[in-house]
Amino acid sequence: MNVLLIGGGGREHALAWKLKQSPLLEALYCAPGNAGIAEVADCVSLDVADHDAVAQFCRDKAIGLVVIGPEAPLVAGLADDLEAHGIAVFGPSQAAAQLEGSKGYTKDLCAEYGIPTAAYGRFKEAAPAKSHVAAQPLPVVIKADGSAAGKGVVIANSHFEAYSAIDACFTGAFGEAGAEVVVEEHLSGEEASFFVLVDGESALPLATAQDHKRVHDGDTGPNTGGMGAYSPAPIMDETLCKRVMDEIISPTVAAMKARGTPFKGVLYAGLMIQDGAPKLIEYNVRFGDPETQALVMRLKSDLLPALLATAQGKLHGVTLDWHDAAALCVVMAAKGYPGDYQKGTEIKGLTEAAADPDVEIFHAGTKRDGDRVLATGGRVLGVTARGADIAAAKARAYAAVDKIGWPGGFCRRDIGWRAIKR
Template sequence: MNVLLIGGGGREHALAWKLAQSPLLGTLYCAPGNAGIAESAECVALDVGDHGAVAAFCKEKDIGLVVVGPEAPLVAGLADDLEAQGIPVFGPSKAASALEGSKGFTKDLCTEYGIPTAAYGRFTDAAAAKAYLAAQTLPIVIKADGLAAGKGVVIAQTRHEADAAVEACFDGAFGAAGAEVVVEEFLTGEEASFFALVDGETALPLATAQDHKRVHDGDQGPNTGGMGAYSPAPIMTEALCARTMDEIIGPTVAAMKARGTPFKGVLYAGLMIEDGAPKLIEYNVRFGDPEAQPLMMRLKSDLLPVLLATAQGRLGGVTLDWDTDAALCVVMAAKGYPGAYEKGTEIRGLDAAGADPQTAIFHAGTTRDGSRFLASGGRVLGVTALGKDIGEAQARAYQAVDAIDWPGGFCRRDIGWRALKGGA
C-alpha cells in the first residue's frame, strides 16, 4: 500500500520512520518532509492547502492511506475533502477537529457531558472578559480560542498581566485565533499526556507520555512547542489511565458521535493530575511533538494497519504491543528559540550520534545542502533513546546529544527529571 504522510516536523519523522518498517508499505510519500524524513520517504513538493491538488496526487500515486500529522490541515478540512473522493484518511473531520481548533468548543462540550476540566468563561469582547477576570483568583489562564501555533496561552500572575493578555488577543496579536478568548481557572498538579486512537466509536489507549514545555532546565522560562518527552509517564498508573478513559476519553468520543461529528484519528488529552484525579486541560487532534518520538520508539506493533483500521472504523478488537523499555527524547533547538534564532547553521556528527541501535535521531527542522545538514527551524532535532528505565534512556539520549557537533544549538539537560525524582 502506498501512503502519503502530511507534515515536515519531528512528529512526522517519527511516524515516517515507523511506517517505513511495515511489510505492508509500498511507497511512502511525505509532503513536505525534511532532510531526515527523506531517508525514510520520498519527499514531494505539494501544496497541502490545495486540497484538490492533494487529492489528484493521491489518485495519481494510488495512495491507500493519507496520514495527516499537524493540526492545521485537519482544522482546514483536508480529511473531509479527501474522504469525499474515496481516499482513506487518518485524521478527524473539520467538525471533529474543533476539539483542538476551538478551546471554547471543547470547554462547552466538557460542561455538557460532565467531563472534568477547569472552570472557565468564554468571551467575544474585552470588556466582558475583564469584568469576569475581576472576580477571579490569581493566577489565571487566558487563551486565544483558535489555533495560535502554541503561542496563544498566557498564565497571568497579576491583574495587569491578565488584562494585557485579553487586550492582546482582541487587538489581533494572534490573528483570527484571538477573535474569541477563553479565561480559565489555573490548575495545579502534574501534567501528563494521554493518547488514544479513535475510530468514531471505539477508543484504543496508547502508551502514556509526559513532555517538558518550558525552555530551560527545572521547567523555567517561556513555554515552547516541547523541549523533550518520555514514555511511560510514572504518574499515569493503571488506575489513573482507566479513570482517564472512563471520565474523559470515553465521554468525549460518545459526545462527538451523538452530535453527528464522530472523531476519527488520535485524540491527545493534555491532563492535570492532582490528588490522583485527572482533569482535562485541552485536546489536540494529532500526535504530540515530541511525545510521538518516544511512543514510536516503544511501539512494537506494525503502525500501518492500525492507522488504516482507525480510518476505516475497524478498531474493535485491535490490540497493540509495546516495548517494556522506556524511551526518552531530548529536543535540540536553535539558540534563541522560542524567540528569534538563526537559520542555516551546520549540524555535524549525526551518523555517530545515531550509531547505537537503541537510539534514533528524528529531524524536526533541517534541510540538506549536499552532504551537509543545516538547521532550518526553531526545534531542529529530537534525539531519542530506549533504556530499561527512564534513567538509562536519559543517559543514552544525552550520550547521543553529546556526539552531535552543533555550536548553533542547545538543549535542556534535565529531560525526565520528574520521573527520576518520583514526580513533582
C-alpha cells in the same frame, strides 16, 4: 500499500520512521518532509492547502491511506475533501477537529457532558475578559481560542500579565486564533499526555507520556511546543488510565458521535492530575510532538494496520504491543526559540550521534544543502533514546546530544527529571 504522510516536523519523521518498518508498506511519500524524513520517504512538493491537488496526487500514486500529521490541514478540512474522493484518511473531519481548533468548543462540550476540566469563561472582547479576570484568583490562564502552534497560552501570575495576554490576543499576536479568548482556572498538579486511537466509536489507548513545555531547565521560562518528552508516564498507573478512559475519553467519543461529528483519528488529551483525579486541560486532534518520538521507540507492533483500521472504522479488537523499556526525547532548538531565532546554521555529528542502535534522531526544522544539514526551524531535532528505565534512556539520549556539533542550538538538560525524582 502506498501511503502519503502530510507534514514536515519531528512528529512526522517519527511516524515515517515507524511506518517504513511495516511489511504492508510499498511506497511512502511525505509532503513536504524534511532532511531526516527524506532518508525514509520520498519527499514531494505538494501544496497541502490545495485539497484538489492532494487528491489528484493520491489518485496518480494509488495512495491507500493519507496520514495527516499537523492540526492545520485537519482544521482546514483536508480529511473531508479527501474522503469525498474516496481516499482513506487517518485524521478527523473539520467539524471533529474543533476539539483542537477551538478551545471554547471543547470547554463547552466538557460542561455539557460532565467531563472534568477547569472552570472557564469565553470572551470575544477585551473589556469583559479583563473584568472576569479581575474577579479570579491568581494565577489565571489566558488562552487564544484557536490553534496557535503550541503557543497562545499564558499562565498569568498578576492581573497586569493577564491583561497583557488578553490584549495580545485581541490585537492580532496569534492571528485568527486570538479572535476569541478563553480564561481558565489555573489547575495545579502533575501534567500527563494521554493518547487514544478513535474510529468514531471504539477507542484504543496508546502508551502514556509526559512532556516538558517550558523552555528552560526546572520548568521555567515561556511555554513552547515542547522541549522533550518521555514514555511511560509513571503517574499514569492502570487505575488512573481507566479513570481517564471512563471519565474523559469515552464521554468525549460518545458526545462527538451524538453531535453528528464522530471523531476518527488520534485524540491527545492533555491532563492535569491532582490527588489521583484527572482533569482535561485541552485536546489535540493529532499526535503530540515530541511525545510521538518517544512513543514510536516503544511500539513493538506494526503501526500501519492500526492507523488504517482507525480510518476504516474497524478499530474494535485491534491491540498493540509495547516494549517494557522506557524512551526519552530531548528537543534541540535554535538559540532564541520560542522567540526570534537564527536560521541556516549548520548541524554536524548526526551520524556519530545516532550510532547507538537504541538512539534515533528525528528531524523537525532541517533541510539538506549538499552534504550539510541546516537548521530551518525553531525546534530542530528530537534526540530520542530507549533504555531500561527513564534514567537510562535519559543518559543515552544526552550522550547522543553531546556528540552533535551545533553551536547555534540549545536544549534543556533535565528532561525526565520528574519521573526520575519519583
